[in-house]
Amino acid sequence: MTRLLTQRARALASASALALTLLGLASQLASAQVPAIFEGADLQLGAKLIADSQCVACHQRRVGGDGSAIYKPAGRINSPGLLRGMVEQCNLELNLTLFPEEVTAISAVLNRDHYRFK
Ligand code: HEC
Incomplete structure (x- = not known):
């Protein structure tokens, strides 16, 4: 019984290791499409800021x-x-007081959803 459980646990562990590897590959492929200045941008933050600001x-x-x-x-x-320059300009003109990483996050989301620069 214990041995069976151990075997199951091992099988589960290797299945999830495989899943993690595939996830890693997928995200590498996805990030290969992102312009260098948007790499590592916080897309969730960007989307939230776009919704919250008056954009x-x-x-x-x-x-x-x-x-x-x-x-x-x-x-x-x-x-x-x-x-990114355009978003920074809006930021300054409209006095939105966004931090540089917030401007980058917003720009990265606009790129993902509209401009699609590689
Ligand atoms: C007070 C009004 C106003 C607000 C607020 C505003 N924008 Fe704009 N935005 C404009 C107008 C008007 C244009 C078009 C300018 C033009 O065509 O010359 C524009 C253009 C843009 C463009 C360029 C579009 C293109 O492809 O030419 C981007 C990018 C943009 N805005 C991003 C933002 C973001 C991000 C925010 C919020 C953080 C924001 N804007 C807030 C009025 C606004």
Whole structure:
């Protein structure tokens, strides 16, 4: 009985080790698509900040819908650096007092969802 349990535990352990390896590979593949300046950005924080700041409300007033039409991936913002620069500019002009890592987090989310720079 104990031996059976031990065997089961071993099988379970190696299955979860395999799952972890696969997860690691998947996240490496995913992060390979991210521009260097957005590597390690806190995407959860970025999404929260976008929702909490007046970004969306103001963009909606301007372009209607869900506001995302303001983001023009084929427009003059044509690099990760320019995207981050634009967010920093909004930050300064609107006195949002975001920290640099928050500006990066927001930019990384906008890149993931709209601009898709590699
Ligand atoms: C008070 C209104 C207002 C607020 C608040 C605001 N924006 Fe904007 N944003 C604009 C307007 C207007 C434009 C279009 C500027 C233009 O086309 O010249 C714009 C453009 C942008 C663009 C460039 C779009 C493109 O592809 O050309 C980005 C990126 C952006 N905003 C991000 C943000 C983020 C992130 C926030 C919140 C942290 C934010 N904005 C808050 C009004 C606002």
